[in-house]
Amino acid sequence: MLIAYIVSRIRSHLRYRQSIRELTKLTDRDLEDVGISRHEIDLIVSNARF
Known part of the structure; x- marks a missing residue:
């Protein structure tokens, strides 16, 4: 289970x-x-669900 996580x-x-x-x-x-603007990239990607 730990490995899968x-x-x-x-x-x-x-x-x-x-x-x-x-x-x-x-x-x-x-x-x-x-x-979006360039300075928002990290915020937007961080909030995306993968």
């Missing part, structure tokens, strides 16, 4: 990091089109 947490963190990478690659204009 650890694997789950690792996968969640990897998805979090991937989301951060993808959003930071977008231009400010692209981010504006989806309704």
Whole structure:
């Protein structure tokens, strides 16, 4: 059970990091089109459910 929990947490963190990478690659204009600003990326990804 502990191993499954650890694997789950690792996968969640990897998805979090991937989301951060993808959003930071977008231009400010692209981010504006989806309704977020660059300084909100971490907050939005942190609040996302993975």
